[in-house]
Amino acid sequence: MRIINDITDCKTCIYRKMLFPDLSDQEYDIINSARKEYIFKRGEIIRKEGETIKSFLYLRKGLVKLFKTDKSGKDQILSINKPTDFINLLSIFSNSTYKYSISALEETYVCDVDLPAMLDVIRMNSDFGMRVLNRISKISDEIIENRFEINQKQVKGRVAHILLFLSDNIYKKSSFRMPITRREVGELISMTTENTIRTFSEFKKDGLIAIEGKVITIEDFERLRNVNKTG
Amino acid sequence: MRIINDITDCKTCIYRKMLFPDLSDQEYDIINSARKEYIFKRGEIIRKEGETIKSFLYLRKGLVKLFKTDKSGKDQILSINKPTDFINLLSIFSNSTYKYSISALEETYVCDVDLPAMLDVIRMNSDFGMRVLNRISKISDEIIENRFEINQKQVKGRVAHILLFLSDNIYKKSSFRMPITRREVGELISMTTENTIRTFSEFKKDGLIAIEGKVITIEDFERLRNVNKTG
DNA sequence: TACAAATTATGATAAATATCATATCTAATA
DNA sequence: TATTAGATATGATATTTATCATAATTTGTA
Structure with a gap:
């Protein structure tokens, strides 16, 4: 894992329109200054089950898997996610720690925004909040839908x-x-x-x-x- | 299904402290006036896959199952929910229609709050919003966790x-x-x-x-x- | 490049689960 | 109360999937 020092400004980011089309300059600045950008190599663990959730994770580029490991050490993969998914899932609202692990399936770029800053902006701009919520909840929905399909x-x-x-x-x-x-x-x-x-x-x-x-x-x-x- | 005409005021509801401990009088009034209360008998369908989501559903009393029906007509049960769960699941934020059906396993009392009114109060009171979100997301989390357990x-x-x-x-x-x-x-x-x-x-x-x-x-x-x- | 470890591959067999058949019991209802 | 549909029950058999074994191939790395 490597941190990118010369990070892209959200205002000029090519993904801007997918998520942040209507934030004020002040809101951009809050997110931008609470933000880090990381590169993970193939195979690297991005987050581990049990770790404290401290930030929103936004997948800019690459491919990841979300998985859980059972007592006997066997993994079960919940989903495969691609840009521009939020990969924190719902747990961000219902739990303080990760209930699954995330690892990179190829070279992956992740935006990492501090939780408090993100929540501040969500509180300031409820439309943005709804959009974030919508995106996060879609991932849970897809996991449930997918299991339903697979089970049949x-x-x-x-x-x-x-x-x-x-x-x-x-x-x-x-x-x-x-x-x-x-x-x-x-x-x-x-x-x-x-x-x-x-x-x-x-x-x-x-x-x-x-x-x-x-x-x-x-x-x-x-x-x-x-x-x-x-x- | 039967509508209750003489509904309980949220302010005096015994479940108040579980969900609405800190709403203002104005906020209570918004929710109260957008609210209906229903009784469903055992076996009755509360919501059907494909219907438009028009309200938040709060399970006051009783027991329900959330289930999906596949093409061949076979059901798959996603979860069993009890008071005082929100039974709308996440779909409320990511979809306009129900992706599953809900039916009563015993005599069940449901509070039904119009979506726009609920969203208004969430926008007015972000702590309340976070609490609602937390409760709803827990249901999705539990479904995922449960499938993980069952699959092993x-x-x-x-x-x-x-x-x-x-x-x-x-x-x-x-x-x-x-x-x-x-x-x-x-x-x-x-x-x-x-x-x-x-x-x-x-x-x-x-x-x-x-x-x-x-x-x-x-x-x-x-x-x-x-x-x-x-x- | 060479070695070790992981991955892909395939066969034989065991175990788990589904399917089909039939019977009894229970609950709803005409 | 008689009738009927649904639920519970159980056996026999077929099908699906897991397990164990062994080998070839690929990949990462010293």
């Missing part, structure tokens, strides 16, 4: 679900480098690594996808979407 | 989890009338009705619980907690 399916449907999620939501391409290992796919869909791998092999054999090293190409969207629905 | 376990552990949830969190007694059928227990823990029933029978045979009609008595907490942890 069995292995093949679950793997298809994840492949389509990566293709449709993250990369918006039919060909992409897998950002997570097969084990992690398993942690995301509550399946063993072996069965996840087997399913990838089967999809390849059946011509649904092509696998070249880490690169996956979806070759038959129609059938894959069908497996997602029915399998 | 297999049938026996899952059934034990639900029995202990009902005993520890809902009734705070070792003996209680089951508020949901075995099918619904299955919908809550992602298991078939048959396997859920079989597990109840097995717990009975092993002396962990006693079953008399709808009444369940936990007879051996220690072993049941152990099954919850390990099985």
Whole structure:
């Protein structure tokens, strides 16, 4: 992890319009002066379950996973998040400590705004508050919705679900480098690594996808979407 | 469903201290005049997936389930909620329509406050807003946490989890009338009705619980907690 | 480059869970 | 009260998934 000293001013940030379109100069200054920017390398832990929540985290660039570790040491992945998500989740309002960990799946840029400063601006500008709330709550909603989907399916449907999620939501391409290992796919869909791998092999054999090293190409969207629905 | 015409004034409501300890008279009046109170009988639907969210719902008395229905018509229960939960969940901030349905598991009293009035008071009183947010976000957090727990376990552990949830969190007694059928227990823990029933029978045979009609008595907490942890 | 560790891969088998069938019991209601 | 739908119960069997074992391949790093 590396702190960026020469940070971008929020006023000129390219993401400004996505979140801060209507703050006053004073409000910008409060956020800007309470803000740090960090780069995390692939594999680095951004926040660990149990740590005190001290700031809002805004994902500027990169890809992260939110996960929990059970007593036996096994991980369960709650979600994969991309720019420009807030990755603090709801816990920021209901808990003082993180209930999950966050780690970087690729080089990731995070804006870190001190909690009190952010709450001050939310209190000053309730529209901004609602927008933040809206964005944060969407992440919880998606996790719940996603678990609902996953729970209805069995292995093949679950793997298809994840492949389509990566293709449709993250990369918006039919060909992409897998950002997570097969084990992690398993942690995301509550399946063993072996069965996840087997399913990838089967999809390849059946011509649904092509696998070249880490690169996956979806070759038959129609059938894959069908497996997602029915399998 | 029946509307209560002679509704309790928030200022004198016994639940006041749990949520509204510090509102001004003006703020009370805004909420009070935008408020209705309903009684739902056991089995009645309180809100249906897809309906427009028009109000905050506060559970005064009773017990409800939040559930989603998939394409094939099967239900999945997200959570069971008791007084004095807000039962709107997060969707209230991130969606305009319900993403799940709510139904009454017993006679249930619900306070229904128009959304715009509630948002006005939240804007006027940010401490109140934070308290509401805190309460709502806790429900989402609990759903996520609960799924995490359930996913790690297999049938026996899952059934034990639900029995202990009902005993520890809902009734705070070792003996209680089951508020949901075995099918619904299955919908809550992602298991078939048959396997859920079989597990109840097995717990009975092993002396962990006693079953008399709808009444369940936990007879051996220690072993049941152990099954919850390990099985 | 070479080594170690992690990842992907696949087979054989065991275990868990779902499905189908049938029967009894219970609760709602005409 | 008689009827019926739903809930509980249990067995037999099929299907799905996990576990264990072993090997090839890839990746990170000394």
